[in-house]
Amino acid sequence: MFCEHERVYEDNLEDILKINKNKAIFYLTELLPFQMVGKYHDENGTSWMLKQEGRRYLVSNKLI
Known part of the structure; x- marks a missing residue:
């Protein structure tokens, strides 16, 4: 269940981060x-x- 702020992209991860202008902390x-x-x-x-x-x-900004 995701909140109303979820967005789906078919771009690569670098493009997503460029759109949002933030640096990600990665984990699997x-x-x-x-x-x-x-x-x-x-x-x-x-x-x-x-x-x-x-x-x-x-x-998504859903908390887990």
């Missing part, structure tokens, strides 16, 4: 159907999660 956690590939904090202090399925990335 298995989450189906997406695999967690990173976490970062935006300029407003919101924590965002990066999840990958193939080349699609789900960007």
Whole structure:
């Protein structure tokens, strides 16, 4: 279950970080159907999660 702020990208991870202008802290956690590939904090202090399925990335601020 994701919050209303989730976004799905079909770009690569570098493009996602460039869009958000933040540096990610990477770690691996298995989450189906997406695999967690990173976490970062935006300029407003919101924590965002990066999840990958193939080349699609789900960007969400859902807390886990």
